[in-house]
Structure formats: C-alpha cells, structure tokens
Amino acid sequence: MWEVFEGKALEYDEWYDRNEEIFVKEVECLKKIVPEGLILEVGVGTGRFAEKLSAIGIDASLDMLKVAKKRVEVVRGDANSLPFKSEVFDAVLLIVTICFLENPKKAVEEIRRVLKKGGYLIIGFVPKNSALGKLYEEKGKRGHRFYSVAKFYTLEEIKEILNKNFEIEQISGIDVISSGDFLCVKAKRT
Numbered sequence: 212m213w214e215v216f217e218g219k220a221l222e223y224d225e226w227y228d229r230n231e232e233i234f235v236k237e238v239e240c241l242k243k244i245v246p247e248g249l250i251l252e253v254g255v256g257t258g259r260f261a262e263k264l265s266a267i268g269i270d271a272s273l274d275m276l277k278v279a280k281k282r283v284e285v286v287r288g289d290a291n292s293l294p295f296k297s298e299v300f301d302a303v304l305l306i307v308t309i310c311f312l313e314n315p316k317k318a319v320e321e322i323r324r325v326l327k328k329g330g331y332l333i334i335g336f337v338p339k340n341s342a343l344g345k346l347y348e349e350k351g352k353r354g355h356r357f358y359s360v361a362k363f364y365t366l367e368e369i370k371e372i373l374n375k376n377f378e379i380e381q382i383s384g385i386d387v388i389s390s391g392d393f394l395c396v397k398a399k400r401t
Contacts, residue, residue: 216256219356220274224257236385237393238263241306241335244381244397248301253290253322254308258282260335266304269293290318295325302326306335310361315372323376326400332377334396339363343392366394373398 216223227234238260245264252261255268258279267284270276279285288294290312303322312318322332337344344363351358364372370379377398384391 214272216272216357217274220257220272220278223275223357224259224278227257227259233387233393234259236387237306237335240383240385240393240395241304241333243383244331244395245304245333246302246331249299250302250304251293251295251300251325252304252306253293253318254305254311255279255283255285256308258285260304260306264304291321293321293325297324298327298330299325300327300330302331302333304333304335306333307337309334309336309369309372310363315364316374319372319374319376323400328400330400331380332373332398332400334369334398335393336369336396337363337393338391339365339368341392342389343387346388366396369396375401377401 241264250266252266252268255261255270256275258268261268262282268279269286269288271289273287276285276287286294291314303326309315337347347358348363351361378401379396379398381397382394384394386392
C-alpha cells in the first residue's frame with residue numbers, strides 16, 4: 212500500500228502543518244510511553260514523529276524518505292522484512308502505519324524479532340470506532356487518496372494482532388473530535 216504515498220510526500224507532510232495542534236497532542240501522548248534507548252519507527256513517513264521521539268526511521272516509500280532524511284536517519288525497507296539484526300532495538304514505533312500494512316500480524320512478528328528481550332512496541336493509531344476513525348473511514352469511502360486504502364482497527368483488534376507476542380503495559384489517548392480519537396499502546400515483548 213505504500214505506493215499510494217509516492218509523489219505525494221509533501222502533500223502528506225503539509226497535513227502536520229495544517230493540524231499542528233493535533234500533532235502536538237499525539238507527540239505528547241507518545242512521549243509519555245516511549246522509553247529511552249535505540250528506537251526505530253517503522254513507516255516513518257516524512258519523519259515528523261521520529262524527529263520528536265529521537266528515532267531512526269524505515270519506510271518503503273522513496274518519496275517519503277526523501278523528506279524524512281532531512282529530519283532523521285532513514286533506511287529504505289519493508290515492515291515484513293526489516294533489514295536489521297535480531298534483538299537490536301529498545302523500542303519500535305508504529306505510528307498510524309498499522310492501518311496501511313497489508314499484513315499487520317506478520318509485521319508485528321518481524322518487529323518482535325528486531326526488539327531486544329523486554330523491548331517495547333509502541334502503537335499510535337486512530338481507533339475505527341472513534342469519532343475520528345469514523346470520519347476518516349467516511350472520507351476513504353468518498354475516495355480520499357490516503358484513507359481509501361487505510362484499514363482502521365478497534366483496540367480489541369490491535370490486541371488480537373499483538374496476540375501472545377506482546378503484553379500490553381499501558382494505554383493512553385487524546386481527544387480530537389471526541390474522547391479517545393488517538394490511542395497510544397505500549398506493549399512489552401514477551
């Protein structure tokens with residue numbers, strides 16, 4: 212699905228300028244649960260979150276990486292086959308990216324491989340059943356470039372994707388339109 216972002220990185224990146232208040236809240240939510248150490252953001256996009264959370268980034272979209280490399284260290288790669296040794300990172304971030312993965316369970320298994328024992332997977336996402344999730348899904352049905360290929364998940368579905376590979380330690384959220392429009396999940400590698 213990453214192909215949808217090719218040629219549109221600047222358009223995507225401008226969303227953060229137009230919605231700075233939301234972005235700041237999302238970063239604050241994530242900062243509360245992101246641990247210290249070597250951190251990787253899978254699906255780094257244009258590097259906005261990685262820059263604020265001191266992470267290196269990986270993305271399949273060359274167009275996104277061209278923008279992100281101005282902010283952070285980046286590598287081109289796929290979430291299902293990360294080009295890193297096993298047990299390297301203290302934390303891996305999946306911020307909004309989970310809704311654009313074709314096989315999120317496989318990606319989570321691969322993320323587990325590159326996490327150190329006791330490392331954390333941090334997922335930031337817009338829940339399907341939130342007011343914002345419903346708005347984005349409606350925009351997708353009307354043909355929005357990005358939301359039309361996104362698959363939104365409930366918290367219960369995220370827990371299912373994590374399965375027995377991770378144990379959720381903390382969940383926090385922010386309000387955008389209504390309560391819990393963006394959730395931050397901190398899950399420890401088992």
